Amino acid sequence: MSPSADAxxxxxxxxxxxxxxxxxQRNVSGIAVQFPQRSEWWLFxxxxxxxHxxxxxxxLRPSQLRRIFITHMHGDHIYGLPGLLASCGLGSTPERIDVYGPPGLEEYLKMVLRYSETRIPYPLRIHTVETGLILEExxxxxxxxxxxxRVPAFGYRVVEQDRPGSFDVNKAQADGIPFGPLYGQLKAGQSITWQGRIFHGRDxxxxxxxxxxxxxxxxxxxCRNAVDLSRAADLVIHEATYAEADRDLACRAKHSTAAMAAQVAAEAKAQTLILTHFSPRYTPSAPITPEHLLAEAQxxxxxxxxxxxxxxxxxxxxxxAAPAPLAEDVGPSR
Ligand SMILES: [Zn+2]
Ligand SMILES: [Zn+2]
Structure with a gap:
């Protein structure tokens, strides 16, 4: 699992x-997301x-940070936020930052910024999230x-819109369709007539x-909502605070075991699961190590x-998926 050079x-x-x-070895929660052909990045x-x-x-330049999504108001998820927003205001500043999170987030930020007399010199907008679609680009x-x-917490699902399939220029040229507006109509899936023949975009x-x-x-x-958010996902990032041996602790603190996280990914029919948010008790030299959590999930x-x-x-x-060959393509040669 290494970083890909895939642009x-x-x-x-x-x-x-x-x-x-x-x-x-491990800092508290934060995840950066970068998208292809975009300089801006998002933080969860x-x-x-x-x-630091x-x-x-x-x-990951602070000046290109565009959106921040906060899951809940526990300190290990928000104590870095005022400092980062303040630092973004020094030097080259972001164009604007939109912050999304649970009730209380806006008041928390306003109070910290007010009492520390911090001026944010770029547009900063705080959105209180509710269940459902919160952003559409x-x-x-x-x-x-x-x-x-234990407190209101939100999970997030990011969905890339489907893209139209590629247009087969070579085939269009081979079929004698002249380059020009007809290509646009075919690309849009329409049927065209050229020199008395009908051509269908789908071909x-x-x-x-x-x-x-x-x-x-x-x-x-x-929880079921974690399964729904993860439905058919390419990647599920799920907390796995505890090992199965500490399931009682997980239930009391309302955290997941590694097995619970795996159950979410399995029920969601996801592709890949990455576990995070490990209890500091599991070190490589402890009786239970992070590798144990991995084995329990796997x-x-x-x-x-x-x-x-x-x-x-x-x-x-x-x-x-590559289209299935047509029957006549795979039949015995005559
Ligand atoms: Zn928490
Ligand atoms: Zn936490």
Whole structure:
């Protein structure tokens, strides 16, 4: 699982993968998302120290941060937010930042900025989210739904819009259709008439390229909304605070075990699961290690990986399935 050089990949970078408090190896929650052919990037959660992690990643410039999505009001997800927003106001500033999150987020930010007499010199808009579609752009939509945690918490689902299939110029030329406006009509799926013959757009345009989807579900115990947010996702990012041996703790604190996260990915029929938000008790030298959590999840959902700080996972563009050969193409030769 290495960063891909694929220029069309959606890149997800983990800035913090510890739950509750930072450790020497892991900072608290934060995930950066970069999209193909766009300089702007988005942030999901902003635990304390997130801006220090960003300093170590040249490609994630604060001046290009455009949107921030906050899951809930626990400190390990928001204590870094006022500092990052203030730092964005120094030097070259972002064009604007939209912050999305639960009730209380706007008041929290306004109070911190007011009492610290921090002036934000760029447009900053704070949106209180509700279940459903919260953002729709030409290329991407974002949905959210409540999870099951000790305080109101929201999971997010990012969906890339499907793209039209590619137009087969060579075939059109070979069929004698002249370059020009007729190509546009065929591309749009219309039928045209040229020199007494009828040509159908569907014969020249490939299958649509399906958009990618990923979900971000933290903090939560296993819940149906996490499954719905993760439905058929290319990537599910799910918290796995505890091992199965500590299931009682998970239930009391309303966190997930690694097995619960795997159950979400399996029921959602997702492609890949990355676990994050690990309890600091599981170190490589502890009786239960992060590798144990991985094994517990993989027993249910084999394509599971462990996040670590500054891991980048590239979601490749999905290509449409190759069309099945026509019967006459595969029959015995006469
Ligand atoms: Zn947390
Ligand atoms: Zn929490």
């Amino acid at each position: 069309n990949a959606i890149r997800v970078t983990f800035l913090g993968t510890s739950s509750g408090l930072p450790t020497r 959660d902003c635990g304390e120290g997130t801006q 992690q960003l300093l170590r990643l040249d490609e 030409a290329e991407y939509s974002v949905f959210c739904a409540p999870l099951d945690h 020249y345009v490939g299958d649509p390229i399906p958009g990618r989807k990923f979900s971000y579900c933290t903090d939560t115990i296993f 027993a249910i959902f084999p394509n599971t990986h462990l996040a670590h700080d500054r891991l980048t996972y590239a979601i490749p563009r999905r290509m449409p």
